[in-house]
Amino acid sequence: MIRVWLPAHLRTLARVDGEVQLEVDGPVTRASILDALEARYPMLRGTIRDQVTRERRPFLRFFACEEDLSHEPPDAPLPEEVVSGKEPFLILGAIAGG
Amino acid sequence: MSSVRVLVGTRKGAFILESDGKREKWDISGPHFAGWEMYHLKGSPADPNRIYASQCSGWHGQVVQRSNDGGKTWEPIGNKFVYEGVPGTHQWYDGTARPWEFKRVWHFEPSLTDPDKVYAGIEDAALFQSTDGGQSWQELPGLRGHGSGPKWQPGAGGMCLHTILLDPSDPGRMFIAISAAGAFRSDDSGKTWKPINKGLTSLHIPEPTAEVGHCVHRIAMHPSRPNVLFMQKHWDVMRSDDAGENWHEVSGNLPTDFGFVIDVHAHEPETIYVVPIKSDSEHFPPEGKLRVYRSRTGGNEWEALTNGLPQSDCYVNVLRDAMAIDSFDKCGVYFGTTGGQVYASADAGDHWNAIVRDLPAVLSVEVQTLP
Numbered sequence: 314m315i316r317v318w319l320p321a322h323l324r325t326l327a328r329v330d331g332e333v334q335l336e337v338d339g340p341v342t343r344a345s346i347l348d349a350l351e352a353r354y355p356m357l358r359g360t361i362r363d364q365v366t367r368e369r370r371p372f373l374r375f376f377a378c379e380e381d382l383s384h385e386p387p388d389a390p391l392p393e394e395v396v397s398g399k400e401p402f403l404i405l406g407a408i409a410g411g
Numbered sequence: 412m413s414s415v416r417v418l419v420g421t422r423k424g425a426f427i428l429e430s431d432g433k434r435e436k437w438d439i440s441g442p443h444f445a446g447w448e449m450y451h452l453k454g455s456p457a458d459p460n461r462i463y464a465s466q467c468s469g470w471h472g473q474v475v476q477r478s479n480d481g482g483k484t485w486e487p488i489g490n491k492f493v494y495e496g497v498p499g500t501h502q503w504y505d506g507t508a509r510p511w512e513f514k515r516v517w518h519f520e521p522s523l524t525d526p527d528k529v530y531a532g533i534e535d536a537a538l539f540q541s542t543d544g545g546q547s548w549q550e551l552p553g554l555r556g557h558g559s560g561p562k563w564q565p566g567a568g569g570m571c572l573h574t575i576l577l578d579p580s581d582p583g584r585m586f587i588a589i590s591a592a593g594a595f596r597s598d599d600s601g602k603t604w605k606p607i608n609k610g611l612t613s614l615h616i617p618e619p620t621a622e623v624g625h626c627v628h629r630i631a632m633h634p635s636r637p638n639v640l641f642m643q644k645h646w647d648v649m650r651s652d653d654a655g656e657n658w659h660e661v662s663g664n665l666p667t668d669f670g671f672v673i674d675v676h677a678h679e680p681e682t683i684y685v686v687p688i689k690s691d692s693e694h695f696p697p698e699g700k701l702r703v704y705r706s707r708t709g710g711n712e713w714e715a716l717t718n719g720l721p722q723s724d725c726y727v728n729v730l731r732d733a734m735a736i737d738s739f740d741k742c743g744v745y746f747g748t749t750g751g752q753v754y755a756s757a758d759a760g761d762h763w764n765a766i767v768r769d770l771p772a773v774l775s776v777e778v779q780t781l782p
Binding site: 355 | 447469470471474487490493
């Protein structure tokens with residue numbers, strides 16, 4: 314089971330408390346996690362990555378195991394700790410704006 | 412007894428203000444979607460409990476919310492706005508070509524007859540429609556594609572399509588306005604468009620009477636007389652008596668002809684309202700006095716409405732979508748400020764009260780008169 318941590322506004326939008334747990338088919342990558350997340354919570358489409366280009370929205374970052382994975386290719390395998398569920402996959406909003 | 416529902420979009424959430432026909436005591440709910448920019452909320456004339464809301468943020472982009480119970484509960488609906496075909500380019504502030512890129516929905520205009528049909532005015536300027544209650548959106552590409560699109564430039568707030576007017580007497584006719592391209596009209600349900608800017612003069616653009624390039628801030632119409640349009644332009648208050656074919660200035664004795672909002676009395680088609688704002692970089696009321704100006708003559712002759720409005724040390728702005736008018740016999744006028752006040756008058760502007768004073772900056776105000 315993959316654990317995903319969403320920014321506060323997206324937890325509200327998706328109406329979830331705390332962590333999201335997802336089943337991911339096939340290799341566990343950023344793209345496959347986001348595909349599974351958006352399939353389960355369609356209201357999140359477009360809020361993490363652009364609906365057309367699939368690019369990460371500029372003010373969001375992806376972290377796991379204390380590493381910034383934001384610039385890794387979307388199909389790159391994620392750390393084994395994420396795959397096993399030991400560590401969450403973190404989606405963080407920038408501390409910016411007003 | 413009839414009641415009224417005021418839909419307020421702010422920089423940090425939406426608020427719903429409700430009252431009975433007296434419009435003296437108000438129930439306030441919100442913030443809905445706290446922390447998000449709520450550019451606009453508008454109810455369907457065909458089903459007032461159906462409300463569409465534009466929710467966005469710099470972090471998470473555009474979300475569209477819909478309520479089917481008058482704003483008590485909401486559900487996120489389709490938020491995919493994809494330009495038809497190859498988007499092409501418009502002009503950037505420096506005159507260079509820039510690809511069209513979706514940023515946000517500025518305005519929803521629900522159909523007058525079908526709750527599932529709704530138009531969306533977006534930035535970068537384009538017109539979209541949905542016929543399935545907002546689940547999916549399709550561009551009406553004739554607007555951007557009619558020829559002048561590559562010449563459009565953003566105004567200071569972005570290149571937004573902010574006004575959509577539907578002609579109640581002719582289902583095929585609609586008007587839109589874009590900052591800073593100007594006004595456009597379609598007579599075939601949005602398939603084809605023509606610029607309707609003849610008579611506008613904008614001294615700050617290279618060709619002051621150009622076919623496009625004017626910073627139109629808002630257009631208003633009375634439903635009983637859809638060929639008469641009123642416009643608040645970046646500078647100048649304008650009027651057209653022929654569905655936008657020709658415009659003439661009606662700024663008259665206003666203290667400044669700059670402003671954002673303009674609206675028409677519910678029962679008197681020649682009575683119009685503006686809020687003069689000091690241009691160009693200050694964008695607050697002249698002399699620190701918040702005054703609504705009313706003309707009962709369709710322009711040119713204006714009277715200041717000040718009773719209940721702050722007449723000293725007031726430095727707020729009233730943005731283009733932040734005025735609305737109800738349709739009670741004694742027509743109510745509402746507007747919101749960037750200081751977070753929502754003012755209401757239950758007597759067509761003679762007296763004003765603040766319904767709320769300390770909301771986040773108000774982006775939009777709409778009102779529904781309910782049976």
